[in-house]
Amino acid sequence: MRTMVQPGLFTDGEVPTLLGSRCTACGAHHFPRHDTCPYCATEDPVPVELAGSGTLWAWTAVTSPPPGYQGEIPYGFGIVELPEGIRIIARLTESDPAALAAGQPMELRIVALHADAEGNDVVTYAFAPGAP
Numbered sequence: 001m002r003t004m005v006q007p008g009l010f011t012d013g014e015v016p017t018l019l020g021s022r023c024t025a026c027g028a029h030h031f032p033r034h035d036t037c038p039y040c041a042t043e044d045p046v047p048v049e050l051a052g053s054g055t056l057w058a059w060t061a062v063t064s065p066p067p068g069y070q071g072e073i074p075y076g077f078g079i080v081e082l083p084e085g086i087r088i089i090a091r092l093t094e095s096d097p098a099a100l101a102a103g104q105p106m107e108l109r110i111v112a113l114h115a116d117a118e119g120n121d122v123v124t125y126a127f128a129p130g131a132p
Contacts, residue, residue: 005113005124008033016110017052018088018125021045029084052108053130054082059092059100070114080106080127091126105130 004012009032011017022029023037023045030038030045037045059078065071076092078100093109094100107130112121 001118001120002112002123003116003120005122010108010110010125011049012110012123015052016108016125017049018082018108020048020050020084020086022048022084029082029086031086031088050086050088051083054080054088054106054127056092056100056102056104056106056127056129057081057087058102059097061095061097076100076126078127088127091124093126093128100129 008019010019018031019033020029020031021033023040023042025042026037026040028037028039031050033047034045036043057079059076061074062077063074065073074095076095078092079087079089081087093111106127109126109128110123111126113124114122116122
């Protein structure tokens with residue numbers, strides 16, 4: 001059995017997606033979903049599924065675990081720009097910064113983060129290097 005690290009951030013299907021919002025007034029997309037547009041303060045943006053691919057904008061490797069973190073170290077961490085014009089801060093499946101490059105295509109994946117007390121996988125979203 002799999003459990004999401006935080007419900008409402010992504011879908012865990014054959015083709016995963018991030019769950020965001022689009023403002024009906026200014027048209028801006030945001031992630032995660034909000035009840036109010038963070039750009040113009042309009043209430044009730046519409047829920048949308050965001051693109052599952054984008055381009056790498058910035059990246060690094062996390063080599064020391066943050067407090068409470070139960071996953072593997074090191075792991076990649078970066079910013080991926082989606083076609084909707086927003087940049088998502090996310091885990092990367094590649095932990096070697098030298099294997100990544102600015103503008104590199106990235107694809108959304110759902111990956112195991114750690115096992116819970118019952119032995120179930122706790123999953124999260126991450127971006128993996130995609131085909132050029």
